[in-house]
Amino acid sequence: MSDRFHFTVHARDGRARSGVIHTPRGEIRTPAFMPVGTAATVKAMLPESVRATGADILLGNTYHLMLRPGAERIARLGGLHKFMNWPRPILTDSGGFQVMSLSSLRKLTEEGVIFSSHVDGSKHHLSPESSMEIQRLLGSDIVMAFDECPALPASDEAVAKSMRMSMRWAQRSRDAFGDRPGHALFGIMQGGVSRELREESAQALRAIGFDGYAIGGLAVGEGQEAMFGVLDYAPGFLPEDKPRYLMGVGKPDDIVGAVLRGVDMMDCVLPSRSGRTGQAWTRRGQVNIKNARHADDPRPLDADCTCPACTGYSRAYLHHVFRAGEMISGMLLTWHNLHYFQELMAGLRDAVARGTLAGFVAQFEAMRAQGDIDPP
Amino acid sequence: MSDRFHFTVHARDGRARSGVIHTPRGEIRTPAFMPVGTAATVKAMLPESVRATGADILLGNTYHLMLRPGAERIARLGGLHKFMNWPRPILTDSGGFQVMSLSSLRKLTEEGVIFSSHVDGSKHHLSPESSMEIQRLLGSDIVMAFDECPALPASDEAVAKSMRMSMRWAQRSRDAFGDRPGHALFGIMQGGVSRELREESAQALRAIGFDGYAIGGLAVGEGQEAMFGVLDYAPGFLPEDKPRYLMGVGKPDDIVGAVLRGVDMMDCVLPSRSGRTGQAWTRRGQVNIKNARHADDPRPLDADCTCPACTGYSRAYLHHVFRAGEMISGMLLTWHNLHYFQELMAGLRDAVARGTLAGFVAQFEAMRAQGDIDPP
Numbered sequence: 001m002s003d004r005f006h007f008t009v010h011a012r013d014g015r016a017r018s019g020v021i022h023t024p025r026g027e028i029r030t031p032a033f034m035p036v037g038t039a040a041t042v043k044a045m046l047p048e049s050v051r052a053t054g055a056d057i058l059l060g061n062t063y064h065l066m067l068r069p070g071a072e073r074i075a076r077l078g079g080l081h082k083f084m085n086w087p088r089p090i091l092t093d094s095g096g097f098q099v100m101s102l103s104s105l106r107k108l109t110e111e112g113v114i115f116s117s118h119v120d121g122s123k124h125h126l127s128p129e130s131s132m133e134i135q136r137l138l139g140s141d142i143v144m145a146f147d148e149c150p151a152l153p154a155s156d157e158a159v160a161k162s163m164r165m166s167m168r169w170a171q172r173s174r175d176a177f178g179d180r181p182g183h184a185l186f187g188i189m190q191g192g193v194s195r196e197l198r199e200e201s202a203q204a205l206r207a208i209g210f211d212g213y214a215i216g217g218l219a220v221g222e223g224q225e226a227m228f229g230v231l232d233y234a235p236g237f238l239p240e241d242k243p244r245y246l247m248g249v250g251k252p253d254d255i256v257g258a259v260l261r262g263v264d265m266m267d268c269v270l271p272s273r274s275g276r277t278g279q280a281w282t283r284r285g286q287v288n289i290k291n292a293r294h295a296d297d298p299r300p301l302d303a304d305c306t307c308p309a310c311t312g313y314s315r316a317y318l319h320h321v322f323r324a325g326e327m328i329s330g331m332l333l334t335w336h337n338l339h340y341f342q343e344l345m346a347g348l349r350d351a352v353a354r355g356t357l358a359g360f361v362a363q364f365e366a367m368r369a370q371g372d373i374d375p376p
Numbered sequence: 377m378s379d380r381f382h383f384t385v386h387a388r389d390g391r392a393r394s395g396v397i398h399t400p401r402g403e404i405r406t407p408a409f410m411p412v413g414t415a416a417t418v419k420a421m422l423p424e425s426v427r428a429t430g431a432d433i434l435l436g437n438t439y440h441l442m443l444r445p446g447a448e449r450i451a452r453l454g455g456l457h458k459f460m461n462w463p464r465p466i467l468t469d470s471g472g473f474q475v476m477s478l479s480s481l482r483k484l485t486e487e488g489v490i491f492s493s494h495v496d497g498s499k500h501h502l503s504p505e506s507s508m509e510i511q512r513l514l515g516s517d518i519v520m521a522f523d524e525c526p527a528l529p530a531s532d533e534a535v536a537k538s539m540r541m542s543m544r545w546a547q548r549s550r551d552a553f554g555d556r557p558g559h560a561l562f563g564i565m566q567g568g569v570s571r572e573l574r575e576e577s578a579q580a581l582r583a584i585g586f587d588g589y590a591i592g593g594l595a596v597g598e599g600q601e602a603m604f605g606v607l608d609y610a611p612g613f614l615p616e617d618k619p620r621y622l623m624g625v626g627k628p629d630d631i632v633g634a635v636l637r638g639v640d641m642m643d644c645v646l647p648s649r650s651g652r653t654g655q656a657w658t659r660r661g662q663v664n665i666k667n668a669r670h671a672d673d674p675r676p677l678d679a680d681c682t683c684p685a686c687t688g689y690s691r692a693y694l695h696h697v698f699r700a701g702e703m704i705s706g707m708l709l710t711w712h713n714l715h716y717f718q719e720l721m722a723g724l725r726d727a728v729a730r731g732t733l734a735g736f737v738a739q740f741e742a743m744r745a746q747g748d749i750d751p752p
Contacts, residue, residue, distance in 0.1 A: 312461040
């Protein structure tokens with residue numbers, strides 16, 4: 001294993017790119033979708049099954065892991081990869097986003113955040129320095145700088161103030177991260193939906209220098225049109241030779257739109273969360289397996305899908321086990337969804353490599369426009 | 377595939393036997409433990425994983441399946457095997473036991489039982505004739521006669537009265553089942569803890585003639601000593617050349633004791649139910665993974681176990697995911713438990729075949745007497 005973290009772009013089609021991120025724990029084919037393993041498990045899946053869907057990398061949540069079971073404990077047990085039985089690359093977020101959305105009694109200062117755990121109310125703090133230390137204890141391959149992300153809509157002034165603090169935190173994250181061969185630190189661009197602030201943020205990050213660059217502060221309620229508006233220019237502010245990671249995205253059409261605009265990496269809880277609530281994603285759009293129209297349907301979710309849910313089970317079965325509250329419902333639908341998302345990524349990578357992305361996207365949209373198959 | 381259902385005893389050691397039940401859907405190695413797939417799923421497991429533990433046959437619950445999704449629906453969808461993606465043998469109970477324990481507003485007469493569904497309160501009836509029809513619609517390979525099972529303790533008079541009605545129902549079940557090549561009908565011996573009533577029941581069943589014989593009315597609160605007391609004589613009242621099935625058993629030491637006394641088949645929800653509540657069964661006894669002593673333990677549940685839970689994960693991880701309420705907890709512990717139970721059955725079969733059952737049982741007891749490993 002080489003101990004160098006580096007990114008190679010192999011092909012371009014318009015602004016879209018496909019390539020490979022090399023890490024000591026394995027290669028990440030881009031554009032990449034990262035399933036989310038919040039609490040050291042991608043919910044309802046064994047890690048070997050996640051891998052079987054085609055995932056090269058998982059995302060872990062620093063906030064959840066620092067609270068339970070604790071970063072020091074995971075370090076004593078050999079690190080997050082060993083703990084959760086996933087030997088391939090792991091990216092961890094910095095914890096900041098979830099502190100603001102999940103914890104109670106937050107106090108935000110220039111120094112960092114003091115907060116109470118949503119699990120047991122215990123007091124904790126996070127700062128650029130402590131976030132770097134926790135992510136080091138977890139053994140994360142791709143470490144995210146500690147930032148603050150304001151909920152949109154917000155005033156330009158509030159977004160600017162927050163972004164500039166995040167840039168000071170980005171420098172402190174870089175300083176605290178130090179030199180860790182084989183591990184990468186990504187900076188996070190902020191700036192809301194303001195082109196000027198996005199450019200200012202990107203320049204600040206480039207001046208510091210990171211192994212990759214995330215586009216933060218999107219997919220936080222601004223809507224797809226506004227998000228694509230930012231993605232029309234923001235990736236262009238970032239270095240060509242480093243991976244660009246759009247955080248928290250998204251639905252299949254968000255993913256396609258982001259890849260078209262030059263994004264290389266994404267993550268979202270959607271495929272696993274949807275799977276547990278009876279929602280399946282297919283090439284012909286979303287299917288709600290709870291719906292009574294599936295109760296007698298002997299056909300699979302998608303006759304052309306090769307996942308275990310589609311090759312072994314009817315819609316009638318998937319409907320039954322969801323209604324009966326059986327765990328196999330979440331297991332099969334999550335597997336299907338992760339399989340569909342990874343198949344979409346493979347299709348996008350292949351289309352970029354062949355220079356046929358426009359045709360791929362037209363086919364993607366045409367299939368979705370057809371809508372789900374009619375009841376038998 | 378031969379369409380004949382038959383049983384061959386290959387070896388004996390004391391009263392214990394090992395052999396093979398031949399069915400058109402595959403062979404069942406005996407002594408056999410049948411995992412329970414109540415609602416067309418062995419909870420928290422994919423069927424290929426259940427098979428990987430070594431299971432040759434599953435048990436399905438007629439009561440649950442008739443209420444949801446309905447036996448007619450399953451028949452329209454191609455039968456229970458196809459519906460739940462388990463191509464191997466399935467045994468279904470008659471529904472009577474669960475009507476009495478789960479449904480509300482039961483009315484029991486010589487004709488059968490009228491009851492209200494615990495799912496939605498709808499009215500249903502079960503009789504020997506309707507139970508045979510529902511099990512036919514499900515496509516069950518081993519059909520159980522419809523019987524009544526009184527809770528113990530009960531007066532000899534009450535047990536006798538109930539047993540004699542069950543024997544009349546056994547004849548009606550036999551008549552209604554008819555001749556179905558490749559499918560088997562098992563009669564169920566009742567009689568509580570009375571030797572005289574057990575013998576009377578066995579004679580009634582033998583006079584009717586079945587493809588196999590179950591020992592019912594045990595593991596219903598009478599305790600292991602009383603159960604073994606009955607098993608000391610009851611199997612001997614049944615034909616030597618037919619399988620003997622002890623219903624609803626049990627814990628590992630119940631299983632060993634039953635095999636020693638001539639039982640060939642068993643079923644129990646214990647391994648799967650325990651798995652979902654944080655209980656693991658190992659050769660050194662039961663382990664409660666919830667216990668704080670596991671929180672920092674880097675060792676597997678059982679270092680010599682080859683199941684996915686033991687080969688991929690520490691006790692600390694299993695403790696963490698149970699505490700965090702993650703589905704992988706039930707998935708891994710259920711897999712471990714089913715693996716352990718099937719490994720126990722394989723060990724018993726092998727010991728009977730080699731004539732070394734006494735030594736096997738001594739080792740089984742010695743390992744359990746050691747108790748779980750100490751904290752590190």
